[in-house]
Amino acid sequence: MKIILKYILVNVKERKARSVVMMLSILLSSALLFVSFCIGASYESAQRKMAIGMAGSATVSVSPADGTRPISPDEIPDLESTGQKVKVLKSAALYHEKGYYETVDLIGAELDELNKINPPRLADGGQISDFTGRQIILPDRFTSKYHIEKGDTVTLQVNQKPVAFTVSEIAAYDTVFLRHTRGATALIPYSALMEILGGEGGGSEILLEPAAGISTEELLYDLHENLAAEKYQVAQIVDEIQIEAGARQKSMPFFLISFFALTMSVFIIYSSYKVITLDRLPSIGTFRSIGATEKAVTGILLLESVLYGSVGGLLGIPAGMFALKLILRGLGKSLTEGIEIPVVMPVPVILLSFLVALAVSILSAWIPVRRASRLSVKDVVMGMVEERVVPKRFLMTAGVVLFILSVILPHLAEGNMLYLAGGISIVGMIASTIIIIPLVVDGLAACLEQLYGLIFKNEGRIAARNMKANKNTVQNITLLFISISAVIVISVVGDFVSTYITDVFRDAELQGFADGEVDQEFVEQVKQMNGVKTILPLYVFKNEIKGEGDMFTRVEATDDLEAYSAMFGLNYTAKDMEKKAAAAFEKERTVILSEDCLKEKGVKIDDIITLAKDGVEKDYRVAGSFKSRATDVEAVVPSNYAVSDFHADSYGFLAYTAQDADAVMVQIRDLFADRPNWSRTVEEFNEDALSTVSAFLKPMHSMTYFILLLAAVGVINNLLINYIQKRRTIAMYKSIGLSHRQNVSIMLIEGFTSGVIGAAIAAGVSYLEIKTVFLVAGPKITMAPELELSMFFASGAMGIAVTLAGTFIPIFKSRRMKLVEEIRYE
Secondary structure: OHHHHHHHHHHHHHOHHHHHHHHHHHHHHHHHHHHHHHHHHHHHHHHHHHHHHHHOOOOEEEEEOOOOOOEOHHHOOOOOOEEEEEEEEEEEEEEEEOOEEEEEEEEEEOHHHHHHHOOOOEOOOOOOOOOOOOEEEEEHHHHHHHOOOOOOEEEEEEOOEEEEEEEEEEEOOOHHHOOOOOOEEEEEEHHHHHHHHOOOOOEOEEEEEEOOOOOHHHHHHHHHHHOOOOOEEEEEOOOHHHHHHHHHHHHHHHHHHHHHHHHHHHHHHHHHHHHHHHHOHHHHHHHHHOOOOHHHHHHHHHHHHHHHHHHHHHHHHHHHHHHHHHHHOOOHHHOOOOOOOOOOOOHHHHHHHHHHHHHHHHHHHHHHHHHHHOOOHHHHHHOOOOOOOOOHHHHHHHHHHHHHHHHHHHHHOOOOHHHHHHHHHHHHHHHHHHHHHHHHHHHHHHHHHHHHHHHHHHHHHHHHHHHOOOHHHHHHHHHHHHHHHHHHHHHHHHHHHHHHHOOOOOOOOOOEEEEEEEOHHHHHHHHOOOOEEEEEEEEEEOOOOEEOOEEOOOEEEEOOHHHHHHHHOOEEOOOOHHHHHHHHHOOOOEEEEEHHHHHHHOOOOOOEEEEEEOOEEEEEEEEEEEEOOOOOOOEEEEHHHHHHHHOOOOEEEEEEEEOOHHHHHHHHHHHHOOOOOEEEEHHHHHHHHHHHHHHHHHHHHHHHHHHHHHHHHHHHHHHHHHHHHHHHHHHHHHHOOOOHHHHHHHHHHHHHHHHHHHHHHHHHHHHHHHHHHHHHHHHHOOOOOOOOHHHHHHHHHHHHHHHHHHHHHHHHHHHOOOHHHHHOOO
């Protein structure tokens, strides 16, 4: 065993450059995989922390079912499953400074009780003391924004009355101060908030911590059994399933990038081992001659791949940790919530990343190693290693047919089959391109030989001839094709997502909206606000009305269809459909459906459908169909019939336009007071969406550069292999007068041409891949991506630069070449 290990180490030492390249490819792959796993875990940790927020170690909340009365901890029975009980009182407030309004959610709690489940953490690391009276603790992000210091007096509007507080402490943006929306959360003494609200005791909700050894599910079960559903609402604070689903969604793009990286690593290691086995044929012949079995020879050669995988995997973990910290640095601050995303590196992820690196190295080397070890002793000794050759005509025909079928397939699919067809199409385009590339390169090399002869003289002719039937050149172009097309597709799709998400209200007139239950008096108060131009109140039915037996997810009712269409930018299926539908809305029971809903229900314009709610069934005529990016409503009906048929008594949504949408929004939020609502101006919505989307697209774009780096590693590896295989030819050229300058010209021409071919193929195929992606997504979106030539040129230029940079390594090695030794080689 000691001799075998020494043999392996000597081989690694003698081929330092190639060994470093293979280890580097594994290092980058394992680092990318590690980052992909950890980003999901880190995001999940941050979301769990955000979801816990005020609750801390409490996992269940109990509140009055009607939300109109206070609740006391004494109402919760003392069960074996219950631990700490904390009473919390809540109220909404408004902060105003220099024309700017900001929502402040007040939390009143007994500090000694709150400390048992979720002690607030101060920014200076100190302890809270003497927290009584009209004192307030504000988060540092709020105080730094408005230049508020400890000891200052701040005035808040509570129930439309000014209340002055003294800033007792400044807290870190953590624990009870975390929030999902704009604004701030403030902590004041329970007695002070109770006095301000004029209450007599109790709280808005009771937070419950499970007893030791009791799960949240067990506590929920006991509470449901002991508390009347008509009087109490029992809820789990943290939805673990939703958090895990969100983490998977955020980490999916990174796993796709890791897939590209692992594929390229397999490609690099496989091609390297094909050369390694050829180099080792004399050693393999010696081993077999002295009695080594096929299994023993395979084991010896695979041990070297184990070494590459182990070293690359072990170095890839710290490299991944460093990359993860860079990617997550400041990511949380760019999110709307402003929460910092912690770096989470689970031990199983570390082990899995290492094992994947090891497996990739071993499996990539297996085929060439196994093929070499199974050769007969006679063939090995005589160097008779022939590969099976597939006819070029068959390859070209198969590749072209597969490519054409892959492009056509999505156009033939419909409905849910589009997604499957799209995935198969993209994989098929990549696979067929890889099949065709060798034949394309040979054909171009023959054409370029004449052209380069005219431009670059003999150096150009030699460079073109060197590319013909050169597997290393083909592998370089293939690596460039995979990496450049991946970068182009990821960049275009990422940029489109940013544009699409932040341009939802592009065709809509509304400037702000309030999603919450309001009455006619509320609507009149909004109408009287200074600067309000138009206001559109809507009745909303969520999963309440059935149409043809199936439940509508959302139905809205309006008394002005034309205003509704303008507010939400409805695009009607036919040109005159809007006017006809608006006229019908005033006279009869009519409904307009979204185009998706129209297809799902299997109905047509002017068909009669039955709408039903709580046993009431009414026939409505389908007056039109539409698409809209600004709303997800499935059906719109007239308000007067929504009231008479389905007993609508309060509005559920309010849209408006105004001279100053922000000022109106602040007043609307103040009107809602403690009532639940989700109110935003369009500008706020777009800013929130952009910050969230950009925050997660930024690290994804960063990881695309890892793909280019991995491509550079593969290109260098192939160029080194190419140099090893041709060094004797180069030495012979030099011996008959080839200068170093001419040799450099030949290598640079080869590198530049490979880069251009790879970039051109990548641009063409990625264009078709992008078209396929948006063909599949087309039914769900109403805008197409803007493809800029600059993106394709920039990605292609990077690929060419990578190839030219990699060319300098064989140039450097050829400069130090000793002609006599190389000519005598073999």
